[in-house]
Amino acid sequence: MIEAARKPSGVVAAKYGLWAAAVLLLAGCPGPAQETKSPPSELKFTLIFSRHGVRSPIWTNEQLDQYSAEPWPKWDVPPGYLTPHGEKLMRLFGAYDRAYFVRAGLLSANGCSEAGQVFFSADTDERTIHTARALAAGMLPGCPVVVHSQLKWTHDALFSPFEAGIAPPDRRLAVAATLGRIGNNPAALEDLYRPALETLERVLLGCPAGTPCPPGGKASKKSLFREPTSIAPGQGDHLAVMNGPLQTAGTISESFRLEYTNGMAGRNLGWGRVDESSLRELLSLHAAQANLMWQTPALARPLASNLLSHILKTMEQAVRGRAVPGALGKPGDRVAVVVGHDTNISNMAGALGISWLIQGLPWSDTPPGGALVFEVWREPSSGEYSVRTYFVCQTLDQMRRALPLTLDSPPARAPIFVPACGTTREGFACDWVTFRSAVEGAIEPAFVKP
DSSP: OOOOOOOHHHHHHHHHHHHHHHHHHHOOOOOOOOOOOOOEEEEEEEEEEEOOOBBBOOHHHHHTTTSSSOOOOOOOEEEEEBOOHHHHHHHHHHHHHHHHHHTTTTTTSSSSSSSSGGEEEEESHHHHHHHHHHHHHHTTTOOOOOEEEOTTSSTTTTOOOTTTTTOOOHHHHHHHHHHHHTTTOTHOOOHHHHHHHHHHHHHTTTTTTSSSSOOSSSSTSSOOOOOOOEEOSSSTTTEEEEEEEHHHHHHHHHHHHHHHHOOOOGGTTGTTTHHHHHHHHHHHHHHHHHHHHHHSSHHHHHHHHHOOOOOOHHHHHHHHOOTTTTSSTTOOSSSEEEEOOHHHHHHHHOOOTOOOOTSSSTTTOOOOOOOOOOEEEEEEOOOEEEEEEEEOOOOOHHHHHOOOOOOSOOEEEEEEEOOOOOOGGGOOOOEHHHHHHHHHHHHGGGOOOO
16 A cells, blocks of 8 residues: 555645645655565476386287287387387477476476486396487487496396395285285285286177177187186285285286387277277276286385485485485486386385376376476475476377477376375475475385495
């Protein structure tokens, strides 16, 4: 409001009141108090944990052909390798990341001046190393970039803790926890997912739509239902293993996704019996299998503890601005890109109790190239740090058609609520101290390698 001036008394006040007020305004009488806006938050550091890009199926054609009436298509790379199409998609993703970071003020629009402040790391598989290289080529084209990785065919404790020799977990507990989630009744899984399982079997065996396939499948072919569901102790990084329809269906449905996102068509895409709509139904089988076997907390926490510990230390190094033992990269890095597997992302989700939903995909799905992202933000006025967590991935259509990703046509993104933070802030931002405590609470120290 305009500040009140001392008014003259009597007739003078009545005659000259309005004139005086106008004079005071023109003379610069103080006006309304101006609202002072706080400086916007600054993005200080981002850690991207990405699944590798589109690959060929892990199972060989001989393994897959056991369940199908017709041969599976041939791929142009060995089993489990990143495809040329998958490499292209990761280059597109890297270019988008650069544009996003430029807009946020984290990187400059051109040149290689900040290439030394972007850290790349990958598991030892061909598909993870080549994915990291493709992301780097898209994000920092023409720049000298090193992708850090251990020797090929060795086990990196970040991604495969128990294959790498970290203290063994309690596998009996893992089995009990898994059975506990399904009422100690493995057969209930078959009943719950029977409609989708029957759809998958019709695709595999070419049975007419709307009619069940012959019991036991076609001659010389394995039926999905031939082996009953069971859960038993596993080996290596498989703390527990599932056998039966859902386990097999999870692998096969993911193979169909790889065909679709690799741009295959005609008889090379489910023998002409798979489209995007049916693929979405089939992917529910893969998501269910992943949720049970990779996200059950008693399995997820031991498997994710070492990875989460190093991720947290990397973020702490960015907050402190000085070296922290166990951190990835070095002080002053602006971005860290770590490329692993869908199992790693699912393990972290199960350990932290987080989930996400991308339109057209199942709950907490981890498609090729999908990434769990942790952003560290700073409030200039208070110096307070906060963390924003989200999942980002290309849509099925963006992958299939290799569509360019831009700020106007971005990948799909879902902000993530971290339950232990309990935040109601925009984007589910969690203050750094609370976030650190939340992640520390999910880490089991016995499974952390210094």
